[in-house]
Amino acid sequence: MSLDAAIGETIKSVPEAVACGLVDMSTGMLIGVKTVDSHPQEVLDLVAAATADLFQGANVVSIENLFKKARGVADAKHYFQEIVVLSDNLIHVFLRTKDQNQVCVIITRASANMGMVLTKSRQCAAKIAAAA
Numbered sequence: 234m235s236l237d238a239a240i241g242e243t244i245k246s247v248p249e250a251v252a253c254g255l256v257d258m259s260t261g262m263l264i265g266v267k268t269v270d271s272h273p274q275e276v277l278d279l280v281a282a283a284t285a286d287l288f289q290g291a292n293v294v295s296i297e298n299l300f301k302k303a304r305g306v307a308d309a310k311h312y313f314q315e316i317v318v319l320s321d322n323l324i325h326v327f328l329r330t331k332d333q334n335q336v337c338v339i340i341t342r343a344s345a346n347m348g349m350v351l352t353k354s355r356q357c358a359a360k361i362a363a364a365a
Contacts, residue, residue: 234360234363234364235364236255236264236265236361236364236365237265237267238364239357239360239361239363239364240253240254240255240265240266240267240361241267242357242360243339243354243357243360243361244267244269246353246356246357247339247341247345247349247350247353247354247357248341248345248346248349248350248353249341249342249344249345249350250269250339250340250341250345251268251269251270251323251340251341251342252266252267252268252269252272252338252339252340253266253267253337253338253339253340253357253361254266254267254277254280254281254337254338255335255336255337255338255361255362255365256280256281256284256285256335256336256337256338257334257335258284258285258288258289258329258333258334258335258336259334261281261282261284261285262281263277263278263280263281264335264365265361265365280338284327284336284338287316287327288311288313288316288327288329288336293313296312297311297312297313300312310333311329311333313329314328314329315327315328315329317351319343320343321343322342322343323340323341323342323343324340324341324342324343324345324347324350325338325339325340326338326339326340326341326350326351326354328354328355328358330358330359330361330362330365331359331362332362335362335365337354337357337358337361337362339354339357339358
C-alpha cells in the first residue's frame with residue numbers, strides 16, 4: 234500500500250478524522266498529508282514544525298532524559314511515544330513510529346469518541362509507517 238493510500242484509509246477509519254499526515258523527525262518535514270478541507274501549505278508546514286518541537290524540543294528531550302535516568306533506562310529510544318492535544322474543536326493525536334524517526338499526526342473533531350480515536354489511530358499509524 235502506498236503512503237497516500239494508507240493516509241487516505243486512516244481518514245476513513247478514524248472516527249471523525251479531518252486530517253492525517255506523517256512527519257519526518259530528522260528533517261521536520263511533512264512526508265505525506267491528506268485533509269478533508271483545503272489548508273494553505275504554510276499551515277501544513279507549521280504543523281510539521283510544531284510536531285518536531287513537541288517530540289524533540291530542548292525541554293522535552295531534557296524531561297525524557299531525566300525520566301530515563303530516574304528509571305535506569307540506558308537505551309536511545311525516546312521516552313514519549315504519543316502525545317494528545319485537545320483544542321476547543323479538535324483532537325490532535327501524535328504517534329511516534331516504531332523506528333522513532335517519524336510521527337503520525339491524526340486530527341479529528343472534538344466530538345469523536347476519544348477511546349476509539351486512540352485505538353484506531355494506533356492501528357492506522359502502524360500501517361502508515363509500513364507504507365512510508
